[in-house]
Amino acid sequence: GENVEQHPSTLSVQEGDSAVIKCTYSDSASNYFPWYKQELGKGPQLIIDIRSNVGEKKDQRIAVTLNKTAKHFSLHITETQPEDSAVYFCAAPANTDKLIFGTGTRLQVFP
Amino acid sequence: NAGVTQTPKFQVLKTGQSMTLQCAQDMNHEYMSWYRQDPGMGLRLIHYSVGAGITDQGEVPNGYNVSRSTTEDFPLRLLSAAPSQTSVYFCASSRTSGGAYNEQFFGPGTRLTVL
Numbered sequence: 261g262e263n264v265e266q267h268p269s270t271l272s273v274q275e276g277d278s279a280v281i282k283c284t285y286s287d288s289a290s291n292y293f294p295w296y297k298q299e300l301g302k303g304p305q306l307i308i309d310i311r312s313n314v315g316e317k318k319d320q321r322i323a324v325t326l327n328k329t330a331k332h333f334s335l336h337i338t339e340t341q342p343e344d345s346a347v348y349f350c351a352a353p354a355n356t357d358k359l360i361f362g363t364g365t366r367l368q369v370f371p
Numbered sequence: 372n373a374g375v376t377q378t379p380k381f382q383v384l385k386t387g388q389s390m391t392l393q394c395a396q397d398m399n400h401e402y403m404s405w406y407r408q409d410p411g412m413g414l415r416l417i418h419y420s421v422g423a424g425i426t427d428q429g430e431v432p433n434g435y436n437v438s439r440s441t442t443e444d445f446p447l448r449l450l451s452a453a454p455s456q457t458s459v460y461f462c463a464s465s466r467t468s469g470g471a472y473n474e475q476f477f478g479p480g481t482r483l484t485v486l
Contacts, residue, residue: 292471296475303477303478304461304475306474353472355471356471356472358419358471359404359471361406361413361414362413364414
């Protein structure tokens with residue numbers, strides 16, 4: 261079955277710097293890779309996703325890159341702001357109905 | 372729309388007690404699921420449903436039961452609570468079956484402590 265590994269577990273950056281979170285997956289058949297953001301005391305919320313027919317997707321300050329050969333994908337946040345502080349989860353499908361999440365990255369952005 | 376709602380927000384149980392965590396959505400979503408979140412473990416899928424009357428097991432189903440009698444509701448039952456079930460529980464829904472390939476909408480969570 262699918263296994264998703266996520267690194268780092270914690271990440272601290274200065275406001276304005278960039279942050280990168282990396283995930284690897286095991287099932288080469290996986291072709292959908294979402295990223296979720298969880299703010300304190302709330303449920304996770306989808307922020308961006310990528311399907312395997314593209315190598316990169318951007319949405320304002322966030323971007324996701326996918327390397328299918330190496331089976332890894334990354335979340336990039338540029339010009340970080342204090343409101344980016346949260347826990348971020350990557351995920352990949354084990355099948356059409358089971359989404360497997362990574363262990364999460366706690367991002368802290370210091371003013 | 373209220374989205375996905377969960378009750379209660381907090382719960383403390385004693386070992387061996389039973390309880391039901393409630394989850395409801397008002398978006399007419401076919402797919403619903405339950406996750407537990409533990410420190411360092413991420414979100415792990417407990418059970419899911421692709422429609423009324425259809426449920427299946429996720430990664431960590433032991434100790435939990437589910438049913439789906441309506442499109443809107445997907446309760447999670449703990450028949451005999453154990454300290455290992457201390458966790459934060461999230462319910463989620465997705466527009467169609469094939470929920471792993473669509474946006475999941477999460478509820479606010481239930482924090483459960485088993486003494």
